[in-house]
Amino acid sequence: MSESDAHNETCLTPLASHRPADFLVPPFVLPGFTLSDVYALPDLNLDSWSALGRWVSEERPDMIGGVVINRDLAADGCFESYLEAQDSNRQRLSTRPIDHYHPRIFGPEPLSSIASNNKSHGHFGVFFPSRDDLAAFSQAACGLIAGGHHLDILLYSEADHDQAFISTDTCTLHYHSTSSATTAVLIVSSWLSQSSGPFDVIISLIAEDLFTASLILTAQDSEHASCTMVRLPREDLIYSDWMGALSLMEWKSMLSLFRL
Amino acid sequence: MPSVQISIITNNRPHSLLRLLHSLKNARYFGDTLNLRLNMEDTADFITRQLAADLQWEHGTVFVHHRIAHGGLLTAVVESWYPRSNDSYGLLLEDDVEVSPLFYAWLKLALLRYR
Numbered sequence: 001m002s003e004s005d006a007h008n009e010t011c012l013t014p015l016a017s018h019r020p021a022d023f024l025v026p027p028f029v030l031p032g033f034t035l036s037d038v039y040a041l042p043d044l045n046l047d048s049w050s051a052l053g054r055w056v057s058e059e060r061p062d063m064i065g066g067v068v069i070n071r072d073l074a075a076d077g078c079f080e081s082y083l084e085a086q087d088s089n090r091q092r093l094s095t096r097p098i099d100h101y102h103p104r105i106f107g108p109e110p111l112s113s114i115a116s117n118n119k120s121h122g123h124f125g126v127f128f129p130s131r132d133d134l135a136a137f138s139q140a141a142c143g144l145i146a147g148g149h150h151l152d153i154l155l156y157s158e159a160d161h162d163q164a165f166i167s168t169d170t171c172t173l174h175y176h177s178t179s180s181a182t183t184a185v186l187i188v189s190s191w192l193s194q195s196s197g198p199f200d201v202i203i204s205l206i207a208e209d210l211f212t213a214s215l216i217l218t219a220q221d222s223e224h225a226s227c228t229m230v231r232l233p234r235e236d237l238i239y240s241d242w243m244g245a246l247s248l249m250e251w252k253s254m255l256s257l258f259r260l
Numbered sequence: 261m262p263s264v265q266i267s268i269i270t271n272n273r274p275h276s277l278l279r280l281l282h283s284l285k286n287a288r289y290f291g292d293t294l295n296l297r298l299n300m301e302d303t304a305d306f307i308t309r310q311l312a313a314d315l316q317w318e319h320g321t322v323f324v325h326h327r328i329a330h331g332g333l334l335t336a337v338v339e340s341w342y343p344r345s346n347d348s349y350g351l352l353l354e355d356d357v358e359v360s361p362l363f364y365a366w367l368k369l370a371l372l373r374y375r
Contacts, residue, residue, distance in 0.1 A: 233291050
Protein backbone atom coordinates (compact mmCIF):
# COMPACT_ATOMS: atom_id res chain seq x y z
CA MET A 1 0.00 0.00 0.00
CA SER A 2 1.24 3.41 -0.79
CA GLU A 3 0.37 6.25 1.53
CA SER A 4 0.62 9.70 0.01
CA ASP A 5 -0.61 11.46 3.11
CA ALA A 6 -2.45 10.63 6.28
CA HIS A 7 -5.84 10.46 4.60
CA ASN A 8 -5.18 9.70 0.94
CA GLU A 9 -3.81 6.25 0.27
CA THR A 10 -3.10 4.62 -3.05
CA CYS A 11 -3.31 0.86 -3.24
CA LEU A 12 -0.58 -0.95 -5.15
CA THR A 13 -1.46 -4.27 -6.70
CA PRO A 14 1.15 -6.89 -7.42
CA LEU A 15 2.63 -6.79 -10.87
CA ALA A 16 5.32 -8.75 -12.61
CA SER A 17 8.00 -6.48 -11.19
CA HIS A 18 8.63 -5.74 -7.55
CA ARG A 19 7.51 -2.34 -6.29
CA PRO A 20 8.36 -0.48 -3.09
CA ALA A 21 5.56 0.48 -0.74
CA ASP A 22 5.15 2.61 2.36
CA PHE A 23 3.50 -0.28 4.19
CA LEU A 24 2.00 -3.68 3.53
CA VAL A 25 -1.24 -5.30 4.56
CA PRO A 26 -1.58 -9.04 5.10
CA PRO A 27 -0.73 -11.43 3.77
CA PHE A 28 2.98 -10.60 3.85
CA VAL A 29 6.15 -12.09 5.22
CA LEU A 30 8.39 -10.34 7.69
CA PRO A 31 11.94 -11.43 8.61
CA GLY A 32 12.16 -12.49 12.23
CA PHE A 33 15.12 -10.20 12.92
CA THR A 34 12.96 -7.19 12.08
CA LEU A 35 11.12 -7.72 15.35
CA SER A 36 14.09 -9.04 17.30
CA ASP A 37 14.84 -5.70 18.94
CA VAL A 38 12.42 -6.23 21.79
CA TYR A 39 13.75 -3.21 23.63
CA ALA A 40 12.46 -0.91 20.92
CA LEU A 41 9.08 -2.46 20.37
CA PRO A 42 7.41 -1.58 23.71
CA ASP A 43 8.16 2.09 23.11
CA LEU A 44 6.52 2.16 19.72
CA ASN A 45 2.88 2.76 18.94
CA LEU A 46 2.36 0.05 16.35
CA ASP A 47 -1.39 0.10 16.18
CA SER A 48 -1.83 -0.15 12.45
CA TRP A 49 -0.19 -1.66 9.40
CA SER A 50 0.80 1.78 8.24
CA ALA A 51 2.53 2.41 11.56
CA LEU A 52 4.43 -0.83 11.18
CA GLY A 53 5.42 0.15 7.67
CA ARG A 54 6.65 3.53 8.88
CA TRP A 55 8.75 1.88 11.58
CA VAL A 56 10.22 -0.60 9.09
CA SER A 57 11.05 2.20 6.66
CA GLU A 58 12.81 4.19 9.38
CA GLU A 59 15.11 1.22 10.04
CA ARG A 60 16.11 0.90 6.39
CA PRO A 61 18.54 3.02 4.37
CA ASP A 62 16.21 2.88 1.36
CA MET A 63 13.30 4.11 3.54
CA ILE A 64 10.74 1.68 2.17
CA GLY A 65 8.16 -0.07 4.29
CA GLY A 66 7.76 -3.14 2.14
CA VAL A 67 7.96 -4.65 -1.29
CA VAL A 68 4.95 -5.72 -3.33
CA ILE A 69 5.77 -8.85 -5.27
CA ASN A 70 4.22 -11.79 -7.07
CA ARG A 71 1.28 -10.95 -9.27
CA ASP A 72 0.04 -14.56 -9.01
CA LEU A 73 -1.11 -14.05 -5.44
CA ALA A 74 -2.88 -10.77 -6.06
CA ALA A 75 -6.25 -10.30 -4.46
CA ASP A 76 -9.17 -9.89 -6.78
CA GLY A 77 -9.66 -6.40 -5.51
CA CYS A 78 -7.00 -4.29 -3.91
CA PHE A 79 -9.37 -2.16 -1.92
CA GLU A 80 -11.23 -5.19 -0.71
CA SER A 81 -8.19 -6.74 0.92
CA TYR A 82 -6.99 -3.34 2.15
CA LEU A 83 -10.27 -2.48 3.84
CA GLU A 84 -10.36 -5.90 5.47
CA ALA A 85 -6.89 -5.36 6.79
CA GLN A 86 -7.85 -1.99 8.24
CA ASP A 87 -10.81 -3.50 10.05
CA SER A 88 -9.95 -3.14 13.73
CA ASN A 89 -11.88 -6.28 14.54
CA ARG A 90 -9.90 -8.45 12.21
CA GLN A 91 -6.22 -8.54 11.33
CA ARG A 92 -4.21 -6.13 13.40
CA LEU A 93 -1.11 -6.08 15.51
CA SER A 94 -1.51 -7.67 18.87
CA THR A 95 -1.18 -5.53 21.96
CA ARG A 96 -0.13 -8.47 24.11
CA PRO A 97 3.12 -8.16 25.99
CA ILE A 98 6.22 -9.15 24.11
CA ASP A 99 6.74 -12.24 26.27
CA HIS A 100 3.61 -13.83 24.83
CA TYR A 101 4.89 -13.90 21.31
CA HIS A 102 6.40 -17.00 19.89
CA PRO A 103 10.04 -16.84 21.01
CA ARG A 104 11.31 -17.56 17.51
CA ILE A 105 9.88 -14.31 16.25
CA PHE A 106 12.19 -12.37 18.53
CA GLY A 107 15.09 -14.73 18.38
CA PRO A 108 18.39 -13.37 17.16
CA GLU A 109 19.44 -14.02 13.63
CA PRO A 110 22.11 -16.63 13.16
CA LEU A 111 25.54 -15.20 13.74
CA SER A 112 26.58 -16.27 10.27
CA SER A 113 24.61 -16.34 7.07
CA ILE A 114 26.27 -19.45 5.65
CA ALA A 115 23.93 -22.28 4.75
CA SER A 116 25.42 -24.76 7.18
CA ASN A 117 23.99 -22.78 10.10
CA ASN A 118 20.57 -24.11 9.24
CA LYS A 119 21.70 -27.72 9.67
CA SER A 120 20.72 -29.57 12.79
CA HIS A 121 23.55 -32.09 12.54
CA GLY A 122 27.10 -30.96 12.14
CA HIS A 123 30.45 -32.27 11.05
CA PHE A 124 32.92 -31.99 13.89
CA GLY A 125 36.67 -32.39 13.74
CA VAL A 126 38.44 -33.41 16.94
CA PHE A 127 42.16 -32.62 16.83
CA PHE A 128 43.93 -33.87 19.95
CA PRO A 129 47.43 -35.12 20.66
CA SER A 130 46.76 -38.36 22.48
CA ARG A 131 44.33 -41.07 23.49
CA ASP A 132 44.32 -39.68 27.01
CA ASP A 133 42.99 -36.36 25.72
CA LEU A 134 40.32 -38.11 23.69
CA ALA A 135 39.38 -40.24 26.69
CA ALA A 136 39.00 -37.10 28.79
CA PHE A 137 36.74 -35.59 26.13
CA SER A 138 34.90 -38.82 25.44
CA GLN A 139 31.70 -37.94 27.30
CA ALA A 140 31.24 -34.83 25.20
CA ALA A 141 32.22 -36.67 22.04
CA CYS A 142 29.73 -39.44 22.71
CA GLY A 143 27.10 -36.82 23.41
CA LEU A 144 27.73 -35.28 20.02
CA ILE A 145 27.42 -38.65 18.32
CA ALA A 146 24.22 -39.36 20.20
CA GLY A 147 22.95 -36.02 18.99
CA GLY A 148 23.40 -37.09 15.40
CA HIS A 149 26.61 -35.21 14.67
CA HIS A 150 29.45 -36.74 12.73
CA LEU A 151 32.95 -36.78 14.20
CA ASP A 152 36.31 -37.06 12.49
CA ILE A 153 39.03 -37.56 15.09
CA LEU A 154 42.76 -37.19 14.61
CA LEU A 155 45.24 -37.95 17.38
CA TYR A 156 48.39 -36.42 16.00
CA SER A 157 50.80 -37.75 18.58
CA GLU A 158 49.62 -41.32 18.38
CA ALA A 159 51.47 -43.65 16.05
CA ASP A 160 49.62 -45.84 13.63
CA HIS A 161 48.40 -49.09 15.14
CA ASP A 162 45.61 -51.56 14.64
CA GLN A 163 43.38 -50.57 17.55
CA ALA A 164 42.42 -47.06 16.45
CA PHE A 165 39.47 -46.59 18.73
CA ILE A 166 38.55 -46.17 22.37
CA SER A 167 35.43 -47.58 23.94
CA THR A 168 33.41 -45.89 26.64
CA ASP A 169 30.20 -46.82 28.41
CA THR A 170 28.18 -44.90 25.85
CA CYS A 171 29.97 -45.14 22.54
CA THR A 172 33.06 -46.17 20.61
CA LEU A 173 35.24 -43.43 19.24
CA HIS A 174 37.25 -44.26 16.17
CA TYR A 175 40.16 -42.05 15.37
CA HIS A 176 42.92 -41.52 12.87
CA SER A 177 46.51 -41.56 13.95
CA THR A 178 49.67 -40.45 12.20
CA SER A 179 52.85 -41.72 10.78
CA SER A 180 56.01 -40.29 12.24
CA ALA A 181 57.50 -40.19 8.76
CA THR A 182 55.48 -37.17 7.69
CA THR A 183 55.53 -33.53 8.73
CA ALA A 184 52.91 -31.72 10.78
CA VAL A 185 51.71 -29.73 7.79
CA LEU A 186 51.27 -32.86 5.70
CA ILE A 187 49.47 -34.66 8.49
CA VAL A 188 47.07 -31.78 8.96
CA SER A 189 46.52 -31.27 5.24
CA SER A 190 45.89 -34.95 4.72
CA TRP A 191 43.38 -35.08 7.53
CA LEU A 192 41.54 -32.02 6.30
CA SER A 193 41.45 -33.17 2.70
CA GLN A 194 40.33 -36.69 3.55
CA SER A 195 37.51 -35.57 5.80
CA SER A 196 34.00 -36.37 4.65
CA GLY A 197 33.10 -32.81 3.79
CA PRO A 198 33.90 -29.40 5.31
CA PHE A 199 33.97 -29.17 9.07
CA ASP A 200 31.41 -27.08 10.89
CA VAL A 201 33.46 -27.10 14.10
CA ILE A 202 37.02 -28.17 14.87
CA ILE A 203 37.85 -28.85 18.51
CA SER A 204 41.48 -28.67 19.55
CA LEU A 205 43.57 -27.84 22.57
CA ILE A 206 45.04 -24.53 23.64
CA ALA A 207 48.45 -25.91 22.82
CA GLU A 208 51.41 -24.05 21.42
CA ASP A 209 52.67 -26.87 19.26
CA LEU A 210 53.48 -27.24 15.61
CA PHE A 211 50.46 -29.36 14.84
CA THR A 212 47.95 -26.88 16.25
CA ALA A 213 49.67 -24.01 14.48
CA SER A 214 49.59 -25.99 11.23
CA LEU A 215 45.92 -26.73 11.73
CA ILE A 216 45.04 -23.07 12.18
CA LEU A 217 47.01 -21.97 9.14
CA THR A 218 45.98 -24.81 6.88
CA ALA A 219 42.30 -24.65 7.74
CA GLN A 220 42.17 -20.97 6.85
CA ASP A 221 43.17 -21.70 3.26
CA SER A 222 40.95 -24.69 2.69
CA GLU A 223 37.29 -25.58 2.34
CA HIS A 224 37.19 -25.49 6.13
CA ALA A 225 37.92 -21.76 6.31
CA SER A 226 34.43 -20.97 7.56
CA CYS A 227 34.45 -23.54 10.35
CA THR A 228 34.41 -22.56 14.00
CA MET A 229 37.62 -23.39 15.85
CA VAL A 230 37.08 -24.13 19.53
CA ARG A 231 40.22 -24.53 21.62
CA LEU A 232 40.03 -25.96 25.10
CA PRO A 233 42.52 -26.24 27.95
CA ARG A 234 43.68 -29.83 28.42
CA GLU A 235 42.88 -29.70 32.14
CA ASP A 236 39.24 -28.82 31.39
CA LEU A 237 38.55 -31.71 29.02
CA ILE A 238 37.25 -34.00 31.75
CA TYR A 239 34.75 -31.32 32.74
CA SER A 240 33.46 -30.78 29.21
CA ASP A 241 30.73 -33.41 29.06
CA TRP A 242 28.07 -30.66 29.01
CA MET A 243 29.34 -29.63 25.58
CA GLY A 244 27.91 -32.85 24.20
CA ALA A 245 24.46 -31.39 24.72
CA LEU A 246 25.06 -28.29 22.63
CA SER A 247 23.41 -27.91 19.27
CA LEU A 248 25.36 -27.09 16.15
CA MET A 249 24.18 -23.50 16.32
CA GLU A 250 25.35 -23.24 19.91
CA TRP A 251 28.75 -24.66 19.04
CA LYS A 252 29.14 -22.13 16.26
CA SER A 253 28.11 -19.36 18.66
CA MET A 254 30.51 -20.45 21.36
CA LEU A 255 33.60 -18.85 19.98
CA SER A 256 32.10 -15.52 19.06
CA LEU A 257 30.27 -15.30 22.34
CA PHE A 258 33.09 -15.82 24.73
CA ARG A 259 36.43 -15.08 23.21
CA LEU A 260 37.99 -11.64 23.14
CA MET B 261 31.45 -9.06 21.10
CA PRO B 262 29.52 -10.75 23.92
CA SER B 263 31.36 -11.02 27.21
CA VAL B 264 30.79 -12.04 30.82
CA GLN B 265 32.09 -10.01 33.72
CA ILE B 266 32.19 -11.20 37.32
CA SER B 267 31.37 -8.47 39.80
CA ILE B 268 31.94 -9.08 43.52
CA ILE B 269 30.33 -6.92 46.19
CA THR B 270 32.09 -6.89 49.54
CA ASN B 271 32.60 -4.79 52.64
CA ASN B 272 33.96 -6.26 55.84
CA ARG B 273 33.72 -10.06 55.61
CA PRO B 274 37.23 -11.06 54.58
CA HIS B 275 36.87 -14.72 55.47
CA SER B 276 33.79 -15.10 53.29
CA LEU B 277 35.43 -13.08 50.56
CA LEU B 278 38.48 -15.33 50.67
CA ARG B 279 36.27 -18.40 50.36
CA LEU B 280 34.53 -16.89 47.35
CA LEU B 281 37.81 -15.96 45.70
CA HIS B 282 39.17 -19.46 46.22
CA SER B 283 36.07 -21.00 44.70
CA LEU B 284 36.34 -18.67 41.71
CA LYS B 285 39.96 -19.60 41.19
CA ASN B 286 39.18 -23.30 41.40
CA ALA B 287 36.38 -23.13 38.85
CA ARG B 288 36.75 -24.21 35.22
CA TYR B 289 36.57 -21.59 32.51
CA PHE B 290 37.31 -23.65 29.40
CA GLY B 291 39.78 -21.15 28.04
CA ASP B 292 37.39 -18.21 28.14
CA THR B 293 38.25 -14.72 29.28
CA LEU B 294 36.31 -13.25 32.18
CA ASN B 295 37.16 -9.93 33.72
CA LEU B 296 36.74 -9.52 37.45
CA ARG B 297 35.51 -6.45 39.26
CA LEU B 298 35.75 -6.14 43.04
CA ASN B 299 33.49 -3.53 44.62
CA MET B 300 34.30 -2.45 48.18
CA GLU B 301 32.31 -0.21 50.44
CA ASP B 302 34.03 2.77 52.09
CA THR B 303 34.03 0.86 55.37
CA ALA B 304 35.97 -2.11 54.00
CA ASP B 305 38.34 -3.44 56.64
CA PHE B 306 42.07 -3.75 56.26
CA ILE B 307 42.11 -7.48 55.47
CA THR B 308 39.48 -7.04 52.77
CA ARG B 309 41.49 -4.21 51.22
CA GLN B 310 44.59 -6.35 51.40
CA LEU B 311 42.83 -9.23 49.67
CA ALA B 312 41.81 -6.85 46.93
CA ALA B 313 45.33 -5.54 46.54
CA ASP B 314 46.84 -9.03 46.39
CA LEU B 315 44.18 -10.50 44.12
CA GLN B 316 45.61 -12.51 41.24
CA TRP B 317 43.21 -13.43 38.45
CA GLU B 318 44.56 -15.34 35.46
CA HIS B 319 41.36 -15.42 33.42
CA GLY B 320 41.16 -11.71 32.63
CA THR B 321 41.64 -8.28 34.11
CA VAL B 322 40.91 -7.13 37.66
CA PHE B 323 39.24 -3.84 38.45
CA VAL B 324 38.92 -2.72 42.06
CA HIS B 325 36.29 -0.17 42.94
CA HIS B 326 36.55 1.26 46.46
CA ARG B 327 33.89 3.76 47.42
CA ILE B 328 35.01 6.81 49.34
CA ALA B 329 31.49 7.77 50.36
CA HIS B 330 29.12 5.29 51.87
CA GLY B 331 26.55 3.94 49.46
CA GLY B 332 24.81 1.04 51.13
CA LEU B 333 23.87 -2.32 49.70
CA LEU B 334 21.43 -1.14 47.07
CA THR B 335 23.85 1.41 45.71
CA ALA B 336 26.67 -1.10 45.79
CA VAL B 337 24.67 -3.58 43.75
CA VAL B 338 23.36 -1.05 41.26
CA GLU B 339 26.75 0.40 40.49
CA SER B 340 28.64 -2.90 40.55
CA TRP B 341 27.97 -3.63 36.90
CA TYR B 342 26.55 -1.88 33.88
CA PRO B 343 26.09 -3.48 30.48
CA ARG B 344 28.12 -2.02 27.71
CA SER B 345 25.78 -3.40 25.09
CA ASN B 346 23.15 -6.05 24.58
CA ASP B 347 26.01 -8.51 24.44
CA SER B 348 27.26 -7.78 27.95
CA TYR B 349 26.51 -10.20 30.75
CA GLY B 350 27.25 -9.69 34.43
CA LEU B 351 27.55 -12.23 37.21
CA LEU B 352 26.95 -10.39 40.48
CA LEU B 353 28.26 -12.15 43.56
CA GLU B 354 28.02 -11.08 47.17
CA ASP B 355 30.96 -12.10 49.29
CA ASP B 356 28.93 -14.60 51.29
CA VAL B 357 28.48 -17.01 48.39
CA GLU B 358 30.69 -19.76 47.08
CA VAL B 359 30.57 -20.94 43.49
CA SER B 360 30.70 -24.47 42.17
CA PRO B 361 33.74 -25.49 40.12
CA LEU B 362 31.38 -25.90 37.19
CA PHE B 363 29.39 -22.72 37.68
CA TYR B 364 30.76 -21.25 34.49
CA ALA B 365 29.84 -24.34 32.52
CA TRP B 366 26.25 -23.84 33.64
CA LEU B 367 26.38 -20.13 32.90
CA LYS B 368 27.86 -20.61 29.45
CA LEU B 369 25.39 -23.33 28.58
CA ALA B 370 22.51 -21.13 29.73
CA LEU B 371 23.68 -18.19 27.64
CA LEU B 372 24.28 -20.32 24.58
CA ARG B 373 20.90 -21.98 24.96
CA TYR B 374 18.70 -19.03 25.91
CA ARG B 375 20.43 -15.91 24.69
